[in-house]
Amino acid sequence: MSLLKAEPPAPVRSPDELFALAHALEAEAATRYAELANQMEELNLPEVAAVFHHLVAEERGHAAHVEDWARGTIGTPPDPARIRWQPPETFDEEEARQIASSRLASAYRALSMAVRNEERAFALWTYIAAQAETPAIRAAAERMAGEELHHAALLRRARRHAYHAEREPVASAGRPSALARAAQAEAKLAAVLPALASGDEVLAPHSAELRRLGEAAAAMGREAAALAGDDRAAVPAGDAGQDRLQEVLRLSEQAAEAYLDAAEAGRDEDRVRRLQSLAKDAIARVAVLRRLTKMI
Structure with missing residues (x-):
């Protein structure tokens, strides 16, 4: 199951806090993907490393988008000091360790992990929207959820291409659609x-x-x-x-x-x-x- 194991521990109460949280999540994902890219290069898996380098660029682009959105809304860039609590984990540490330590790593596995990370981020923002105490926070969280869902859809498309390129085994025929x-x-x-x-x-x-x-x-x-x-x-x-x-x-x-x-x-x-x-x-x-x- 790719959804969060726990909901956010408290509501997001201000735009400053929301932008700080959004920026921190995107920046953290970029850092983790950069680490995995380096590890794939050490394993002499350049194609998988290239996938992670692409994900780094995507996440940094998302972080820059949040910065622009914050400046246009509150007049300042996101401030990490505004984050009041540790958000639920959206990056799968265990899966990242498995990929980093395996020569069986592939573009498909890398993209699968990225898809699940985006789905967890989508779930997080949906929860934040459900907890929101003001219409403005709810609308902003719903916008973030929509953007994460769009990111996941793009990654799924790339994963489908990798799936066919690598000819991964198909799912069991007896399972319902x-x-x-x-x-x-x-x-x-x-x-x-x-x-x-x-x-x-x-x-x-x-x-x-x-x-x-x-x-x-x-x-x-x-x-x-x-x-x-x-x-x-x-x-x-x-x-x-x-x-x-x-x-x-x-x-x-x-x-x-x-x-x-x-x-x-x-x-x-x-x-x-x-x-x-x-x-x-x-x-x-x-x-x-x-x-x-x-x-x-």
């Missing part, structure tokens, strides 16, 4: 969430929000099934009443990941954009559910 998995998860959520809203005294104060999420899940499940071309994909299975909030959270993360997988495989740009929008909604739902788990 990404959209079928998303539709099934949404259908289960559409049954589970209203059951939690009406059958759990602890969650009773949040029943309206849980029902709203259930209605949204039903609609998203129907859309995912239609995009999959299989109405049966949306049929839920099992006893929804036995599921608890942690299971709902797990299903929501599964749906978000499935939408991202489906977007990666898409070729039609309109379809990809719709799948990315579904992914954004699914990750926003994860943020809401994480907030509920903290409240009860």
Whole structure:
């Protein structure tokens, strides 16, 4: 699962803090990719090193964009002193170590790691938007989330080219398609969430929000099934009443990941954009559910 293991520990409360956090994340990614580029050169893997050098340039470009945005909005460049807490990790240290120590490193593996890093950054900004206490912070965080999602889409495209160039093995034939998995998860959520809203005294104060999420899940499940071309994909299975909030959270993360997988495989740009929008909604739902788990 490529989403964050934990949500941000506190809301972002000012534009200064938001820009400082955004710039720090981009600069940190550039530094880590530069280290990996050097390590790939030491392993005599110039093609993989070139991928990481390209990622360094991309991340530095993103950091420069944040600097320009900050100057245009608050009149000053991002100030790291404005960051009040350590953000959840978006760069996969373990995967980076594995790549750095292996002669099996490839452009595909490098780009796969970069895609997952961007997806975690997207999730982080979606959580920050969900926690925002003012419309301005929410709008800025949503813009950052959209930019990270765009970066991930570009990297997925490059990863597809690397995949075909390296002729990596295809996924197992028996596994359901990404959209079928998303539709099934949404259908289960559409049954589970209203059951939690009406059958759990602890969650009773949040029943309206849980029902709203259930209605949204039903609609998203129907859309995912239609995009999959299989109405049966949306049929839920099992006893929804036995599921608890942690299971709902797990299903929501599964749906978000499935939408991202489906977007990666898409070729039609309109379809990809719709799948990315579904992914954004699914990750926003994860943020809401994480907030509920903290409240009860």
